[in-house]
Amino acid sequence: MDHIMDTLATPALGAAALSQAHQQLSEENRLLREQMRDFLKQANDNQRIMSRHQNFNLELIGSSSFRELIETIFSTLASSSDLDVLSLTLIDHQNNLRSILHDLSFDLKEFPQLMFVANEADLGLPAQTSNKPSLGLYSAALHAKFFAPCQKKPLSVALVPLFRQKRLIGCLNLGSFHATRFSASMATDFIEQMGFIIATCLENVINHERLTYIGLTDPLTNVSNRRNVERRMLEEIARARRQQYSIACMYLDIDFFKQVNDQYGHQSGDDVLKEVASRIKAELRLSDTLGRFGGEEFVVLLVNTDLQAAAQVAERIRLSIASTPFFLSMSGVCNSTISIGIAALSASDNQGDADAIAAELLWKSDRALYDAKEQGRNRVCLAK
Template sequence: MANQELAEENRMLREQMHEFLKQAHHNQRIMSRHQSFNLELIGASSFRELIDTIFSTLPTSSDLDVVSLTLIDHQSNLRSILQDLSLDLSDFPQLMFVANETELALPPHTKNKPVLGRYSAKQHGSFFSTCVKKPVSVAIVPLIRLNRLIGCLNLGSFHASRFTANMATDFIEQMGFIIATCLENVINHERLTYIGLTDPLTNVSNRRNVERRMLEEIGRARRQQYSISCMYLDIDFFKQVNDQYGHQSGDDVLKEVASRIKAELRLSDTLGRFGGEEFVVLLVNTDQQAAAQVAERIRLSIAGQPFFLSMTGVCNSTISIGIATLVASGNHGDMEMIAAELLWNADRALYEAKQQGRNRVCLAN
């Protein structure tokens, strides 16, 4: 009898050890996935790469059904930079922005700690507003950098037991710290990139950035077999504005011209100041006729409204525009030579617009 009891006890111990071993292997796999996720986060060199990692890798590594991210973006500064760097934010519906901490609407009792529990539309709806299917349990993780709240990471599961109020949060807090640090790093990197590629007066691309983007777009147009158009724009009689109203007023006109041009463009288009009163626009997937329509809208927006000057009232101005188009059948050979020729043709068309009396659009032959 004693032997049977001992054998049964040994059997139960072996089963228990087997379960412990299975759980250890399971935990090891989980830790391995988290380590891989952390390495991907740390290795991300751009905002897009980091966001891609959060939304594509985190759900798998942490067995999550829903992941979203809410960032505090004062005066839309971050969104403006990302858009100017040609990041289409519509690619990331799970990424949301709020203007301040109040709008973020974290529960007041959190004290910068993760909030875990059952999903409540009233309390958590804004964090999962873009999700078609709402989670059952959630973890709202504040993202803190240097005692400053920069947003929150929102984790959701379709299982009620996944996140409960009595769960330990050390692991989630550590993940939030890593993500907050990586976010701040890539955002600062994007800001530095933006500064290096932006004209400081008008806040549009500088010449170096336009030339870089032109090569990129010529390559993309070649692969996808579509036309691209280049506009060369020059403010008419700009020297007279400086002479009559002063250089500060000339700067006012330059900034407003850039703003009016940009208002007529798509996110995928590129606007840059080439120097002085000259601007260049690159229109992707745009033939000559469509480019002419965009140019005419720009011309009318400049000529149709006066320019309010910060120091000396108002003035009127016009702009001349030359257009050259690179069709798919002509997009072959050395891309730098093609870019130079496209720009030269647009410049020659601009010269024709000037010769014909200014305040007009001319197309390259």
């Protein structure tokens, strides 16, 4: 612009030169205005992005349950960050978290992008990833397991390790259909901060769910308590009604349990109760519910199961208890058996008041258990 002003200041300047200078000045002004519009647009875009991320962070922090947090991650984060694919992998030692979530009626099938692995090695983060996000082009060899639930694979990815107290708890997996979206040369400060917030919120809601679970769990056998079984029964009746399938209820009672306490002591009786619960649980699916109803009595709810299928499961349980001695922590071993009564609720009979249906299902299985006791114990009887 200085050379244009010099030209304008020259007295002998002709009309053609003045016109050319005016055109150059107008062009530079136009370019400056365009740059200013671009700067303003970028500033507004950045403001909107920051606002979306602030709202996302507030939603994360405000999540009071695992379900609410996961829904926020998979819906709000995807939209606020313009992500094409998104998944989350959590480390779950010995299925502890999944077992708790199941007992709290969290249906994992609703969230296919949520995956679990047993340990850090199974997580399989790329070798160059330590506690920093890993960005770059998608590689099937490196990234396939992180995006396994996604039908269309991304072109560029960001793997964000989630740490709490220097302990790896999982990985947030971000993907884009644009190859330049996540570049290895990009700064990762923003993504790291997001990962820290998500990891913190995950730890908080998981601890909250664990506390809830403790309130619904029998402390001796570590299976559901009676209150939780009754709650789950109402939920399963409602779900079976919606999806039109049968459910079955088992009532189980350890035979001559008083004799175990009298002969071996109450500590040995506790050993038998814990081992019986463990053997029952080993024959069940994750979707089934096992609870201690009181004393030496247990109740099992089997989803999508008719009477005959339930009888097969019950017979496996009976055999697992009768065929193997129980090792006692205080005094040797003992043998024990169990009696089981079964009732089923078909889809066609699942009508009317759920509380009344639950009470009748329990009563029928209890009556079948009484028949098993009357017929000599250590047997399975079906409701008539």
